[in-house]
Amino acid sequence: MSYLKDKGIEVEYKEISNLNTLNLGPTHPATHGIFQNVLTMNGEIIEDSQQTIGYIHRAFEKIAERRPYNQITVLTDRMNYCSSPINNLGWHMTVEKLIGVDIPKRAQYLRVIIMELARISDHIICDSVIAVDTGALTGFTYLFQWRELIYEIYEELCGARLTTNLGRIGGLERDFTMTAWKKLDKFLKGFPAVLEEFENLVKRNRIFMDRTVKVGPISGERALEYGFTGPNLRAAGVDYDVRVALPYSSYEDFEFAIPVGENGDTYDRFMVRLEEMKESLRIIQQAKEGLPEGPFHADVPAFYLPPKEDVYNKMEALIYHFKIVMGETDVPSGTVYHSVEGGNGEVGFYLISDGGRSPYRLHLRRPCFIYYQAYPEMIKGSMLSDAILTLSSMNVIAGELDA
């Protein structure tokens, strides 16, 4: 500072306050993922914070430039791994938009059922984890038993529970089996009561409300400036939902409300997700009742694998089989953007194709990446334990943040 003095500039020195630096993360059990927050603490109050991202960056966008289109699905599994079917199907819809395929109504409805199940499982995780972070572990264990049932339905549909790789370009890889329908019926029958029980446990509990009301608020205007979407934006009072604004996969056929909050605080985010689960149940019910008959995949021989018996018996099917697996089917060149309402918000795929087997460039719009930008602003001036709660109520998933 002496050079300032030499130049004749007066520097005013303030009394140095009692600030500490606290490293929250990168592997802190309370943050539910790998997030590093370097917090400047004044006692228990956060004065300033600095975030580090990229701890589990796996360069999906770059890897996608060298992969055939059907192999990119497994990359999307690993973005928001709490609701991977939404990412899988979102990617398939993007490619279908590029190549211009009409998906049969039945496949669209089945997709809606799968995506709404995934949304419920995502919200189960977020809501019960908010309760855990306020100290109510019990509701978490009750709800997770039912998330298990959703995973069993996935298992019946595609063979895996977490990294599903569900669906194919042009439809689904197989129709729902009887076991899957039975499990879905069991879920639809049993889950509302469980949800109500969870509500009774935490929703109007004063301890829970004191911990969550006015914690980590963000105004609707500010949230829009950051580019929030999904439940976190709706909690701030803006009723934007991709399913209504830009309907995909026949969402316009279903009747459902959009729950909105008011202040965009943790309690609002919790409540919006809680109500969205009920709306999702309504959508599944409608899709199940109105399920049309028909094929579960479109007739796109150049992209959808032929049935195995045709591969052995028919020349043409064998040729298509080898071409698809080896990634030799050309897609038209062009640019598409397709977005789906993911568990956390608008999951977007910006795909540039110059023809050929793999994308020229793929950008993944990951909502968590956007939420995390606003995180320092939302926790400034709040307590440390509230910062943890804000992070979990925004449902920032490390895999989606870093991609």
Added chain:
Amino acid sequence: MLTNRSKQVVKREMSLAEKLYLPAIFSGMAITFKHMFKKPATVKYPEEKREMAPIYRGHHVLKRDNAGAERCTACGLCAVACPAEAITMDAAERKPGEESLYREEKYAAKYEINMLRCIFCGLCEEACPKEAIFLTDTIVNPEYARAGFIYGKDKLVERMDARIDVSKRQTADVAMFKMGESEAKHNQLYNPKGEQ
């Protein structure tokens, strides 16, 4: 408001009973108390095992046909389809007299799956044009050393004394096709006595 579908869901004013917070505590405790008499949701794993879906994607198997010949012809489609690049193989030509070992004229002399790379996506099973590789509903065993996870043909090829049923993973037509004429012709050629 962008849509006419929005629904305000948050009510933050607390009633007197809620402000007292004791009723909420007791009602919460009543709920947890009720759960003490319910059947536990857990599965006591090593003793009890959960039934997996018939199409569960676990440990791979390289199938043999009914005569005991390996079905794989080392075409390499599974290796091409693998997003994790976990599969490697070396092809070799079948010599006279090996007809009962290998189904086709070309076979995989070496076939390795690196189970540490494998993501169990099932694309290899889908790609196989010979019904040779399947995923099963068993889970890969843990090992102490990384080298143990590179599975060669010794671990992958199914044993004839412990055959693995994959018929549930196939469509009915494929199962019929496999049991149909081509299988019969093969058996007639190479295993006329019908020995297993």
